[in-house]
Amino acid sequence: MWRAGVAGKDWDAVVIGAGVAGCVVAHALAGRGFAVLLAEREHVPRFKVCGGCLSEAALSSLRAAGLGQLTCLAAAPRLERLELAVGGRLWDLPLPGGVAVRRSHLDGELAAAAVAEGVHLVEGVRAELGPVIGNRREVRLSGGGGRRSVMASLVIAASGLGGGSLGSEAALRPRVARGSRLGAGAVLEDQDATPGTGIIRMTCGRGGYVGQVAVEGGGLVVAAALDPYLVRTGGGVGGAVTRILAASGRPLPRGLANTTWKATPRLTRAVGRAAAERVMLVGDAAGYAEPFTGEGMTWAIESALIAAPRAAEAMTRWGPAIAAGWTAEHRRRFAARHRRCRRVARIVRHPWAATAVLSVTDLIPQVTEALVRRLARAEIGS
Ligand SMILES: Cc1cc2nc3c(=O)[nH]c(=O)nc-3n(C[C@H](O)[C@H](O)[C@H](O)COP(=O)(O)OP(=O)(O)OC[C@H]3O[C@@H](n4cnc5c(N)ncnc54)[C@H](O)[C@@H]3O)c2cc1C
Numbered sequence: 114m115w116r117a118g119v120a121g122k123d124w125d126a127v128v129i130g131a132g133v134a135g136c137v138v139a140h141a142l143a144g145r146g147f148a149v150l151l152a153e154r155e156h157v158p159r160f161k162v163c164g165g166c167l168s169e170a171a172l173s174s175l176r177a178a179g180l181g182q183l184t185c186l187a188a189a190p191r192l193e194r195l196e197l198a199v200g201g202r203l204w205d206l207p208l209p210g211g212v213a214v215r216r217s218h219l220d221g222e223l224a225a226a227a228v229a230e231g232v233h234l235v236e237g238v239r240a241e242l243g244p245v246i247g248n249r250r251e252v253r254l255s256g257g258g259g260r261r262s263v264m265a266s267l268v269i270a271a272s273g274l275g276g277g278s279l280g281s282e283a284a285l286r287p288r289v290a291r292g293s294r295l296g297a298g299a300v301l302e303d304q305d306a307t308p309g310t311g312i313i314r315m316t317c318g319r320g321g322y323v324g325q326v327a328v329e330g331g332g333l334v335v336a337a338a339l340d341p342y343l344v345r346t347g348g349g350v351g352g353a354v355t356r357i358l359a360a361s362g363r364p365l366p367r368g369l370a371n372t373t374w375k376a377t378p379r380l381t382r383a384v385g386r387a388a389a390e391r392v393m394l395v396g397d398a399a400g401y402a403e404p405f406t407g408e409g410m411t412w413a414i415e416s417a418l419i420a421a422p423r424a425a426e427a428m429t430r431w432g433p434a435i436a437a438g439w440t441a442e443h444r445r446r447f448a449a450r451h452r453r454c455r456r457v458a459r460i461v462r463h464p465w466a467a468t469a470v471l472s473v474t475d476l477i478p479q480v481t482e483a484l485v486r487r488l489a490r491a492e493i494g495s
Pocket residue numbers: 129130131132133134135152153154155159161162163164165166167168238239240241271272273274275276277278296297298336337338377380395396397398401404407408409410411413493494495
């Protein structure tokens with residue numbers, strides 16, 4: 114949807130992607146007085162494959178950014194327990210907080226807050242990075258009834274997994290990890306609280322894991338990480354999810370068989386560089402690990418907030434050190450957290466290993482507490 118003046122205007126920043134990272138960084142930059150165009154290929158609010166579990170750390174980042182007062186956050190059930198089924202056993206672990214929210218509500222409200230701060234949002238428009246021309250970066254926009262080129266001092270790519278926005282910059286393309294799973298999700302409406310409100314029900318099985326959590330308005334978010342092989346041979350995403358739940362003896366939520374699933378590209382990936390000339394990557398676009406620990410939104414919001422002051426500097430006075438500095442800072446902040454998440458995800462691929470780890474926590478309750486705290490910092494989610 115085009116509004117007048119998009120192409121003719123000299124933008125300080127073009128942000129590609131109105132997910133959590135894109136909205137938060139666009140909001141922060143507009144708040145500093147920059148002219149920001151936010152381009153989203155879908156129409157807002159849009160569905161996003163995600164468990165929707167927002168950690169305490171993410172909530173406090175949103176509050177720090179002046180975004181803590183969203184209506185959906187007030188209505189979202191508070192997370193209290195993790196019910197984890199693995200290797201034929203069930204563990205019931207306390208959670209230290211966080212909320213379960215519908216991504217369509219969260220991202221829709223974040224986009225609205227960005228617009229209220231002065232961001233110019235274009236929806237239904239696919240953006241692709243163009244070349245550097247003088248002291249500007251070109252961005253090509255298509256959809257919404259035409260094609261346009263816009264110029265900006267800086268482009269921030271917040272396009273998530275595989276958005277195809279970085280075509281002209283091969284160096285920024287992610288390397289997908291061997292054996293990486295794909296993500297899938299749906300929201301089932303009118304559930305009578307299965308599992309109970311405030312409980313993340315996580316089921317690990319052969320070929321993947323499935324998270325279920327009740328969200329505001331009586332819906333049930335179902336999100337899964339699945340081996341592509343299981344999806345191919347197990348009757349598609351729906352068949353794979355059903356197999357994992359049925360094998361663990363879990364009840365199948367109402368409507369599971371008839372729901373429409375959305376899937377993601379392969380999940381675990383890393384970039385060699387998180388920036389190039391007049392372009393910075395934030396959120397999943399700058400690297401992601403499997404969703405078992407549910408940290409994705411926390412990382413995305415945090416990366417958007419720490420990118421904002423660097424982006425402000427880059428728009429005022431670009432220099433190659435800015436790109437190198439952002440790559441180094443991003444690696445320093447997130448590489449170890451991605452690695453830890455990948456380690457946890459590797460453990461749950463082998464039910465015997467997960468059972469062994471969790472059995473220790475049975476014997477030594479303090480270990481359970483430490484594990485939950487650890488995972489809470491890692492924010493158990495989907
Ligand atoms: C199965 C699963 C469960 C998960 N569960 C949780 C959880 O419980 N808790 C948690 O914190 N995290 C979870 N995550 C991770 C979380 O969803 C992501 O880490 C988070 O959404 C990243 O935010 P983002 O803004 O970087 O990307 P996104 O939210 O993916 O936003 C990217 C946006 O860019 C748009 N876009 C893409 N390409 C273009 C283009 N070329 N032009 C214009 N727009 C474009 C997309 O349409 C999208 O709106 C889960 C992920 C998966 C796959």
